Each structure stands twice: as structure tokens, then as C-alpha cells.
Amino acid sequence: MNIIVCIKQVPETTDVRINPETNTLIRDGVKSIINPFDMYAIEAGVRLKEKMGGKVIVITMGPPQAEAALREAISMGCDEAVLVSDRAFAGSDTWATSYTLSCAIRKAAKEFGGYDVVICGKQASDGDTAQVGPGISTHLDIPQVTYVKKIEEVKDNTVKVERMTEEGYDVISAPLPVLFTVVKEINEPRIPSLKGMMRAKSAKIAVWTAKDIDADPKDLGLSGSPTNVVRIFTPAHRTGGQMITGETGEIVAKVAGLLKEVITG
Amino acid sequence: MSIKIITEKCTGCTLCVKTCPFGAITVVNKKAIIDLHKCNLCGACVPACKFKAILLEKPAAAAEKKDFSDHKGVWVFAEQKKGKVQSVSFELVGKARELADKLGTYVGAVLIGHNVDLGAQELVSAGADTVYVVDEPQLANFLDEAYSKVVIKLIRKYKPDIMLSGATIIGRSLMSRVAITVDCGLTADCTGLDIDPDRKILLQTRPAFGGNIMATIISPNHRPQMATVRHKVFNQPALDKHRKGKIVKETFTASDLSNRTTLLDVVEEVENLVNLAEADIIVSGGRALGNHENFKMLEELAQVLGAAVGASRAAVDSGWMPYSHQVGQTGRTVAPKLYIACGISGQIQHLVGMQSSKVIVAINKDPDAPIFKVATYGIVGDIFEIVPALTKKFKEVLHK
Numbered sequence: 267m268n269i270i271v272c273i274k275q276v277p278e279t280t281d282v283r284i285n286p287e288t289n290t291l292i293r294d295g296v297k298s299i300i301n302p303f304d305m306y307a308i309e310a311g312v313r314l315k316e317k318m319g320g321k322v323i324v325i326t327m328g329p330p331q332a333e334a335a336l337r338e339a340i341s342m343g344c345d346e347a348v349l350v351s352d353r354a355f356a357g358s359d360t361w362a363t364s365y366t367l368s369c370a371i372r373k374a375a376k377e378f379g380g381y382d383v384v385i386c387g388k389q390a391s392d393g394d395t396a397q398v399g400p401g402i403s404t405h406l407d408i409p410q411v412t413y414v415k416k417i418e419e420v421k422d423n424t425v426k427v428e429r430m431t432e433e434g435y436d437v438i439s440a441p442l443p444v445l446f447t448v449v450k451e452i453n454e455p456r457i458p459s460l461k462g463m464m465r466a467k468s469a470k471i472a473v474w475t476a477k478d479i480d481a482d483p484k485d486l487g488l489s490g491s492p493t494n495v496v497r498i499f500t501p502a503h504r505t506g507g508q509m510i511t512g513e514t515g516e517i518v519a520k521v522a523g524l525l526k527e528v529i530t531g
Numbered sequence: 532m533s534i535k536i537i538t539e540k541c542t543g544c545t546l547c548v549k550t551c552p553f554g555a556i557t558v559v560n561k562k563a564i565i566d567l568h569k570c571n572l573c574g575a576c577v578p579a580c581k582f583k584a585i586l587l588e589k590p591a592a593a594a595e596k597k598d599f600s601d602h603k604g605v606w607v608f609a610e611q612k613k614g615k616v617q618s619v620s621f622e623l624v625g626k627a628r629e630l631a632d633k634l635g636t637y638v639g640a641v642l643i644g645h646n647v648d649l650g651a652q653e654l655v656s657a658g659a660d661t662v663y664v665v666d667e668p669q670l671a672n673f674l675d676e677a678y679s680k681v682v683i684k685l686i687r688k689y690k691p692d693i694m695l696s697g698a699t700i701i702g703r704s705l706m707s708r709v710a711i712t713v714d715c716g717l718t719a720d721c722t723g724l725d726i727d728p729d730r731k732i733l734l735q736t737r738p739a740f741g742g743n744i745m746a747t748i749i750s751p752n753h754r755p756q757m758a759t760v761r762h763k764v765f766n767q768p769a770l771d772k773h774r775k776g777k778i779v780k781e782t783f784t785a786s787d788l789s790n791r792t793t794l795l796d797v798v799e800e801v802e803n804l805v806n807l808a809e810a811d812i813i814v815s816g817g818r819a820l821g822n823h824e825n826f827k828m829l830e831e832l833a834q835v836l837g838a839a840v841g842a843s844r845a846a847v848d849s850g851w852m853p854y855s856h857q858v859g860q861t862g863r864t865v866a867p868k869l870y871i872a873c874g875i876s877g878q879i880q881h882l883v884g885m886q887s888s889k890v891i892v893a894i895n896k897d898p899d900a901p902i903f904k905v906a907t908y909g910i911v912g913d914i915f916e917i918v919p920a921l922t923k924k925f926k927e928v929l930h931k
């Protein structure tokens with residue numbers, strides 16, 4: 267069974283702050299990490315491989331520095347790694363990003379002998395859209411199950427999974443090939459083994475450009491992106507309000523008074 | 532496409548440095564330099580430069596004016612569960628009404644399910660002019676592919692100008708598929724929608740980077756302009772039972788409705804019955820609770836207030852509450868009218884999940900806890916004393 271995992275390198279969010287004077291994101295010295303949800307995607311892919319045999323191919327689209335994310339994925343048990351990188355991808359929205367990744371997946375299928383499952387994280391912590399996963403499955407014309415919290419079993423070319431819903435979960439069976447986006451509940455990502463880390467250090471990482479993945483230039487980057495960001499600003503920052511002080515009895519009386527309208531209105 | 536600084540025009544004033552949200556610009560020797568690895572080509576710096584020194588070449592296609600006069604109507608995907616239209620869809624119909632009035636067009640709602648006649652009527656009462664109803668037994672529950680195919684066909688048939696959906700699990704999964712197929716942009720999880728008065732296009736504003744920045748996004752060259760929208764940012768419209776509207780039944784062939792995945796079972800978890808995302812009031816607990824039993828204290832307060840119970844990751848990871856109650860970056864994003872944080876320190880990952888709440892009350896014994904920086908009302912004190920006292924007080928005030 268060949269499994270493709272898509273990961274994105276993101277700034278470690280704890281550190282993403284706005285400099286109030288310059289109004290810019292402070293990214294200097296901010297560590298880049300693998301998008302937290304993609305750690306679960308990697309782990310889900312590696313576990314599937316351990317059960318079913320086959321290979322895990324990890325793919326990221328990003329700048330050359332994103333190689334570090336791929337090496338970390340290898341240290342956790344991924345077998346092949348591909349960096350899809352080209353200036354032509356700059357400014358991609360989710361339409362163009364999912365198109366680019368779908369082209370890369372098609373090429374990966376040729377190189378590594380097909381694919382059965384594509385796994386993405388639920389959403390990225392920076393762009394936050396949760397649109398790239400379903401975008402990829404649509405471009406590839408394969409079925410999708412989003413928000414997967416459990417992979418129950420793989421049998422006779424179908425996979426049974428649980429998809430999280432607002433009220434609980436759905437049990438869904440999907441034919442292969444299929445794309446999943448996964449949530450945190452699905453597993454506990456492993457700590458890389460020493461052997462894994464050794465392998466990651468020396469592993470060869472394929473680098474593919476727009477030409478390599480046979481993508482139509484008009485569908486890439488800015489020109490392939492229907493959405494345009496026209497303005498970026500800091501939200502009106504919530505400032506601390508009023509402190510309520512006094513004896514417990516006074517406090518609750520004041521609070522009840524202040525909140526009554528909010529609660530009943 | 533590319534971006535560059537016209538060095539002759541640049542005065543080194545650093546205005547652009549301040550606007551770039553990606554920190555991609557530095558000024559060296561009085562000239563701006565753009566680090567192309569950091570630049571996202573977002574274009575924010577271009578209008579910021581008073582000297583027209585930044586040149587962003589957009590692809591030709593974007594410049595060409597297209598005629599969209601045959602695209603009309605502000606549409607809402609009306610999400611239903613067990614036949615019941617979800618509250619976010621009513622909020623959106625209310626907002627769509629406002630947008631449609633600005634554009635001088637109609638409000639359409641797409642309702643897919645089984646036995647949904649009542650819902651269709653309610654959508655009209657909420658402000659829809661036309662409700663497109665697709666009623667089939669096999670569509671009772673959401674199916675990614677079948678629902679997408681239906682929405683895509685309706686969009687192609689009626690050519691709406693704008694298409695909105697709740698940014699729910701279903702909305703995000705469905706609209707992503709639809710947007711790719713109809714070749715349109717999709718703005719995720721919006722908290723603001725407006726019409727540009729000159730260009731008559733949809734201005735979509737949304738938080739990104741975990742709520743640290745806001746972005747206004749347009750899709751001027753594609754129709755419909757599509758967005759998913761966060762629940763609870765727009766008000767529920769009042770239902771007017773006498774309002775009249777058209778209900779159009781649409782029929783589809785079996786192949787239109789085919790779906791490669793199979794829904795085997797729908798499981799509702801008891802502890803999830805109060806849906807956090809839908810709750811108007813949330814009482815949330817953190818590590819200070821100390822164990823599962825103490826959450827009963829919060830449940831009592833919640834019961835008096837008609838609230839749902841939330842938790843910090845620390846409480847969830849300790850096994851005191853199920854993950855479905857977790858609020859924050861890796862849990863649910865909530866925006867209730869009232870959020871009461873009990874013994875939660877207010878780390879950024881928690882704040883991003885709740886800071887859009889209208890009123891925040893924080894109870895914490897540490898006066899320096901970061902949660903107080905976002906709290907409308909802060910109480911420095913012991914939760915084991917304050918919370919039961921609050922419960923008692925609210926019982927009196929609300930139920931006398």
C-alpha cells in the first residue's frame with residue numbers, strides 16, 4: 267500500500283506576534299515547525315504502512331528551507347520525501363496550492379508505483395483554511411473523508427474510518443484510492459528513533475519544479491489563484507476590561523448584575 | 532508574476548516595511564529590499580508606498596475585465612441535520628439579505644436533504660426569496676460527493692453572484708470541492724462580509740495566523756464569489772411567517788447523486804449533546820479544576836445559565852474532560868455571547884479559540900494570568916469559592 271502524506275512548514279504559532287509599532291508579524295528567530303496537524307497525518311501514514319506494508323511518501327510545497335520538515339518526517343518513518351519548490355508557486359491560494367500538490371501526487375504515483383491513500387492534516391496553523399485537503403481530492407477526482415479521527419480497518423480495497431462531526435462521528439467506508447484529512451484524536455505522534463534520525467540526515471530528498479510535475483503555468487501561483495488578499499491588518503486588540511474586586515458576596519452580586527442582560531438578552 | 536523595487540524611486544522611507552505582514556522587506560542603504568523567500572506576493576506593500584516604487588506584476592488574466600452581468604443573487608448553502616436547518620444558515624440568510632439589498636438582487640438558499648419542507652419555509656421566513664430544494668431519501672445525511680455535484684449543477688444552472696456557507700465541518704468539506712470544480716476562489720472562515728460600493732464585489736474579511744492578523748480577500752475575476760463564514764458573527768434574523776418566497780424543487784438523476792464513499796453509521800456522543808460551537812454561553816475549566824469530579828461544579832453553573840462546558844487542553848490532556856470539549860488552537864474555535872474561564876491561565880493557544888467571544892469573564896487566583904488581558908471582567912480569586920457562589924447567585928437572579 268502506497269501512502270502519500272502532505273505536510274506544510276509553518277511558523278511556530280506561539281511566537282507569531284505582531285510588533286505593535288510596525289504592525290508586522292514578528293517572524294525573526296521564529297522557529298519553523300511541521301504544522302501540528304500534519305504530525306498526526308505522518309503518524310497515521312506510518313502506522314498504515316506498518317500494518318499493510320508499502321511505502322510512505324511525504325510531500326511538501328514550499329521554499330528550500332522546507333526540506334527540514336521533510337527530514338523530520340523521514341525520522342518518524344516516512345520512506346521517500348519530495349520538496350515541490352519553484353518561484354512560480356509564490357502567492358498560491360488554496361486553489362493553486364491544491365492543484366500544484368495534485369500534480370506532484372500524480373508524478374509521485376508514477377515514480378513510486380501508484381498510491382492508495384493520501385493523508386493531509388485537518389488544517390494549517392497559519393493559513394487556517396482546511397481547504398487544501400479537499401482541494402487535492404477534487405483535482406485528483408478521488409473520494410475524500412475529512413476530519414478523520416480513526417482508521418478502523420483496511421479490507422478488500424476499502425477503508426473504514428470515523429469522521430468527526432459536531433455531534434459525534436460518522437462511520438464511513440471508502441474505496442481506494444481515497445484522501446483523508448486527520449484530526450488530533452487519531453493518534454499520538456511518535457518521537458523519532460535514533461535510527462530514524464540517522465536515516466533522515468543522509469536521506470536523499472527529491473526536488474521538483476513546476477516543469478517536473480507537468481503543471482499548467484497558468485494554474486500556478488498568483489495567476490492560478492482566484493482569491494487576492496487586498497488588505498492585512500491587526501485585529502482591534504482586545505484589551506483587558508474591568509477587574510471586579512471585593513468579598514466573594516460582593517463580587518458575585520456585581521458580576522450577576524453586569525451579566526444579567528448578556529445572559530437573558 | 533513578480534515583485535520588485537524600482538530603486539530610483541525608493542526613498543528608503545520604510546513605509547512598506549511596516550505594512551508587510553510577512554517581514555519580507557528590509558531597508559539597506561536607504562533602499563528597500565524584498566526577500567523573495569519570505570514574500571507571499573500579497574500586494575499589501577504596493578499601495579503603502581507613497582512613491583510608487585514597488586512594482587507587482589499581476590498576470591494578464593487578472594487585469595482583463597470580465598462581464599459578470601449574467602451572475603445574480605446572493606446564495607446560502609442551508610445546512611440541515613435530521614431535517615433541521617442549522618442556526619449558522621439562518622444567520623447567513625440574514626446577512627445575505629443585507630448584501631443582496633446593497634446589490635439590488637435576490638437571496639437564494641440551497642437546501643439538500645430529505646423531508647425538508649419545513650426548513651424551506653423557515654428559510655423564506657428568514658429572508659430568502661427563492662429556496663432550491665433537493666429532497667431525496669439518499670440525501671438525508673451529508674455526502675461529500677453527492678452534495679457537491681448537486682451544488683455544482685445548481686450553480687451552473689442559475690449562476691449566482693455570491694455563494695456562502697457556514698464554516699462548519701460540512702461547509703468546509705463541501706465548499707472546497709465545489710470551488711475547485713467551478714473554478715472559483717473560496718475564502719475560509721470569514722468574520723466580516725461587505726460589498727465594495729464602487730466595484731460591487733464581495734469584501735471578505737477573515738482571521739489568519741491563529742487570529743493574530745486579519746485579511747480582507749476578494750475574488751474579483753470569478754463567479755460565484757465564495758466564502759465560508761464563522762457561526763455567531765452575524766445575528767439570527769427574526770422569522771417573519773408571512774414572508775413570501777418561491778420554493779423550487781430540483782430533481783437529479785441517480786448518477787448525479789452517486790457517491791463513492793458509503794455512510795455506514797451516524798453516532799451521536801452523549802457528552803456532545805450541547806454543541807460547543809452552537810452554545811451561546813460557555814463555562815470553561817482549566818488545570819485548576821484538578822480532577823474530573825470538580826468539573827461537576829462547572830456543570831452546575833452551566834446548567835443554571837443554559838451553557839455548555841468547555842475545557843483547556845491541560846484539562847483534556849489530564850483526562851478530566853473529553854477532547855470534544857477542548858477550546859483552542861487544536862480544539863474548537865468558539866465565539867459565544869459569554870465565555871467564563873475558570874482557572875485557565877490564558878496561553879495563546881487557548882486564547883485563539885475563544886477571544887472572539889462577546890463578553891469574557893475570567894476567574895483566576897493569579898492577578899498576572901494572561902487571561903486577564905482579554906477578559907471583559909476579571910475576578911482574582913479561588914474558583915472553588917467564586918464558582919459555587921456565582922451558581923447560587925444566578926439561581927436567584929434568573930429564576931426567582
Ligand SMILES: Cc1cc2nc3c(=O)[nH]c(=O)nc-3n(C[C@H](O)[C@H](O)[C@H](O)COP(=O)(O)OP(=O)(O)OC[C@H]3O[C@@H](n4cnc5c(N)ncnc54)[C@H](O)[C@@H]3O)c2cc1C
Nearest residue numbers: 272327359360386387389390393394395396397398718719
Ligand atoms: C492571511 C492569509 C489569508 C488567506 N486566506 C485564504 C483564503 O481564505 N482562501 C484561500 O484559498 N487561500 C487563502 N490564503 C492562502 C493560503 O494560506 C495558501 O494557499 C496556503 O498555501 C494553503 O492554505 P492553508 O495554509 O490554509 O492550508 P490548509 O488548507 O489549512 O491545510 C490543510 C492541509 O493541507 C496540506 N497542505 C497545505 N499546504 C500545503 C503545502 N504547501 N504543502 C504540502 N501540504 C500542504 C497539509 O496536510 C495541511 O494540514 C491566505 C493566505 C494568507 C497569508
Ligand SMILES: Cc1cc2nc3c(=O)[nH]c(=O)nc-3n(C[C@H](O)[C@H](O)[C@H](O)COP(=O)(O)OP(=O)(O)OC[C@H]3O[C@@H](n4cnc5c(N)ncnc54)[C@H](O)[C@@H]3O)c2cc1C
Nearest residue numbers: 817818819843844845859860861862874875876881896914
Ligand atoms: C501546538 C500547541 C497547541 C495547543 N492547543 C491548545 C488548545 O487547543 N487549547 C488549549 O487550551 N491549550 C492548548 N495548548 C496548551 C496551552 O499552551 C496551555 O498549556 C494550556 O492552555 C494551559 O491550560 P490551563 O490554562 O488550564 O493550565 P495552566 O496554564 O496550568 O493554568 C492554570 C491556571 O489556573 C490558575 N489556578 C490554579 N488554581 C486555581 C484556583 N483554585 N482558583 C483560581 N485559579 C486557579 C492558575 O493561576 C493558572 O493561571 C496548546 C499548546 C501547543 C504547544
Ligand code: SF4
Nearest residue numbers: 541542544545547580
Ligand atoms: S515605501 Fe516605497 S519609498 Fe519607502 S522604502 Fe518602501 S519602497 Fe522605498
Ligand code: SF4
Nearest residue numbers: 551570571573574576
Ligand atoms: S507583496 Fe506582501 S509579502 Fe511581498 S513584500 Fe509586499 S507586503 Fe510583503
